[in-house]
Amino acid sequence: MNxxxxxxxxxxxRSFLCVGLDPVLENIPKHLLKYDNPVLEFNKxxxxxxxxxxxxxxxxxxxxxxxxxxxxxxxxxxxxxxPKDIFSIxxxxxxxxxxxxxxxxxxxxxxxxxxMSFDAxxxxxxxxxxxxxxxxxxxxxxxxxxxxxxxxxxxxxxxHSTPQGMLYEEVIRISSEWADSGxxxxxxxxxxxxxxxxxxxxxxxxxxxxxxxxxxxxxxxEVCKYGLNKECGLLVNSARxxxxxxxxxxxxxxxxxxxxxxxxEMEQILLSAGLI
Amino acid sequence: MNxxxxxxxxxxxRSFLCVGLDPVLENIPKHLLKYDNPVLEFNKxxxxxxxxxxxxxxxxxxxxxxxxxxxxxxxxxxxxxxPKDIFSIxxxxxxxxxxxxxxxxxxxxxxxxxxMSFDAxxxxxxxxxxxxxxxxxxxxxxxxxxxxxxxxxxxxxxxHSTPQGMLYEEVIRISSEWADSGxxxxxxxxxxxxxxxxxxxxxxxxxxxxxxxxxxxxxxxEVCKYGLNKECGLLVNSARxxxxxxxxxxxxxxxxxxxxxxxxEMEQILLSAGLI
Numbered sequence: 001m002n003x004x005x006x007x008x009x010x011x012x013x014r015s016f017l018c019v020g021l022d023p024v025l026e027n028i029p030k031h032l033l034k035y036d037n038p039v040l041e042f043n044k045x046x047x048x049x050x051x052x053x054x055x056x057x058x059x060x061x062x063x064x065x066x067x068x069x070x071x072x073x074x075x076x077x078x079x080x081x082x083p084k085d086i087f088s089i090x091x092x093x094x095x096x097x098x099x100x101x102x103x104x105x106x107x108x109x110x111x112x113x114x115x116m117s118f119d120a121x122x123x124x125x126x127x128x129x130x131x132x133x134x135x136x137x138x139x140x141x142x143x144x145x146x147x148x149x150x151x152x153x154x155x156x157x158x159x160h161s162t163p164q165g166m167l168y169e170e171v172i173r174i175s176s177e178w179a180d181s182g183x184x185x186x187x188x189x190x191x192x193x194x195x196x197x198x199x200x201x202x203x204x205x206x207x208x209x210x211x212x213x214x215x216x217x218x219x220x221x222e223v224c225k226y227g228l229n230k231e232c233g234l235l236v237n238s239a240r241x242x243x244x245x246x247x248x249x250x251x252x253x254x255x256x257x258x259x260x261x262x263x264x265e266m267e268q269i270l271l272s273a274g275l276i
Numbered sequence: 277m278n279x280x281x282x283x284x285x286x287x288x289x290r291s292f293l294c295v296g297l298d299p300v301l302e303n304i305p306k307h308l309l310k311y312d313n314p315v316l317e318f319n320k321x322x323x324x325x326x327x328x329x330x331x332x333x334x335x336x337x338x339x340x341x342x343x344x345x346x347x348x349x350x351x352x353x354x355x356x357x358x359p360k361d362i363f364s365i366x367x368x369x370x371x372x373x374x375x376x377x378x379x380x381x382x383x384x385x386x387x388x389x390x391x392m393s394f395d396a397x398x399x400x401x402x403x404x405x406x407x408x409x410x411x412x413x414x415x416x417x418x419x420x421x422x423x424x425x426x427x428x429x430x431x432x433x434x435x436h437s438t439p440q441g442m443l444y445e446e447v448i449r450i451s452s453e454w455a456d457s458g459x460x461x462x463x464x465x466x467x468x469x470x471x472x473x474x475x476x477x478x479x480x481x482x483x484x485x486x487x488x489x490x491x492x493x494x495x496x497x498e499v500c501k502y503g504l505n506k507e508c509g510l511l512v513n514s515a516r517x518x519x520x521x522x523x524x525x526x527x528x529x530x531x532x533x534x535x536x537x538x539x540x541e542m543e544q545i546l547l548s549a550g551l552i
Binding site for chain 1: 349401403422
């Protein structure tokens with residue numbers, strides 16, 4: 001999916017919501033345990049209940065890997081089930097030397113080899129340009145590079161000062177030479193509201209993937225105040241507060257209610273900004 | 277496996293060789309294609325041919341993930357096949373917010389959930405302390421943190437100067453407060469020979485996992501000159517130059533010959549250093 005198509009979807013759905021699919025077997029409703037693959041059934045029902053309200057799905061690969069072979073199968077089947085006109089993100093935080101990143105690109109972008117072809121993958125920047133390059137060789141596929149994350153540990157290295165600025169600023173500045181805003185997004189935590197103005201100076205045109213709304217405590221209004229650009233430029237992720245809104249037979253309806261609240265809030269923001 | 281057990285194995289085998297298992301279907305000998313799982317058969321024969329010469333195996337998860345569900349199964353079966361008295365490293369370069377890193381820890385350390393329980397996992401440091409912590413909660417399991425990598429892109433961020441030193445030095449300095457040398461190793465590329473003296477100043481007691489010997493051009497002698505410590509302190513990885521030493525029916529013998537050359541070189545180094 002290219003940038004114009006993504007923005008078109010945002011305008012049509014009046015939403016820039018990304019639903020995070022982080023299934024934990026212990027947390028999913030008990031009545032689903034009768035299914036052969038409860039995690040897959042959970043994901044399917046969440047997708048069915050939210051697909052008109054969100055523009056992206058983001059399965060976090062860790063949650064699937066933690067369940068062994070069955071988990072990896074659930075990831076593949078979940079990808080298969082996602083409507084292909086919705087932006088799909090493998091939240092995998094990968095990155096390695098060039099020949100190895102090429103293998104990760106096969107794993108998440110090359111359906112003929114791996115049975116999955118996401119639109120985007122999250123990548124850790126520490127190993128530099130050649131660890132990112134192989135993902136960029138796929139047309140209309142995206143790298144979402146970690147810049148300023150939502151967790152407490154963000155301050156251990158990301159805020160380190162260098163002669164050119166803080167490390168996360170350097171990650172944005174240097175990586176912007178590797179690809180343009182048609183293939184490169186950045187992860188910026190919603191809990192970093194005050195930094196959005198600064199990030200928009202460095203990356204005016206890039207989409208930002210924003211986790212941390214909801215369970216992690218970030219504010220949508222604060223994110224949008226500085227984060228919105230002329231093509232929206234934001235994918236705001238919510239996982240736990242949507243997918244675990246309920247844990248009874250009506251969990252999917254509860255998830256929809258939470259997603260709808262966010263979509264309605266986003267619609268107002270898009271209207272106020274004159275984007276729809 | 278704890279540090280004393282690892283050093284004991286090094287002394288017994290007179291080797292600090294780690295064999296990297298990076299199987300690529302196109303590169304493995306044609307006669308193996310008749311097997312139901314050629315990649316698994318390839319790994320098994322490499323393990324059989326080298327297990328008395330090496331102290332560690334390091335499957336790179338990217339190579340397995342690139343083959344989809346069958347690949348993940350091969351990873352599990354390869355882990356199962358590894359002799360459990362040999363140190364096992366999931367070269368996975370993971371790392372995410374705390375609740376997600378806990379899932380990755382389940383994926384690679386918790387056999388009851390994921391069918392695999394490696395001794396160690398490679399982790400990217402960018403997200404800081406809470407992205408590393410969940411792995412450390414497993415007794416006698418190890419985090420191998422990326423410090424100074426072997427690829428060209430190492431210079432993009434790892435060499436950035438900060439008020440306290442270069443970024444990779446800060447990664448070592450700060451992370452050494454999170455765990456001691458009984459659970460924390462660092463990845464230092466063999467292609468960074470000149471930096472080993474400096475790294476040993478910062479991490480005198482930690483084991484270093486050293487990729488880059490062989491295909492990537494690093495020198496074993498140069499690595500050992502400054503890298504050895506009183507418990508050896510080095511796991512030197514070789515992948516392509518061993519596993520693809522041959523590609524005919526005798527590929528395992530050829531792999532053994534290459535591993536033997538390295539083991540014999542390492543034996544001399546250990547003898548010269550008075551460690552055996």
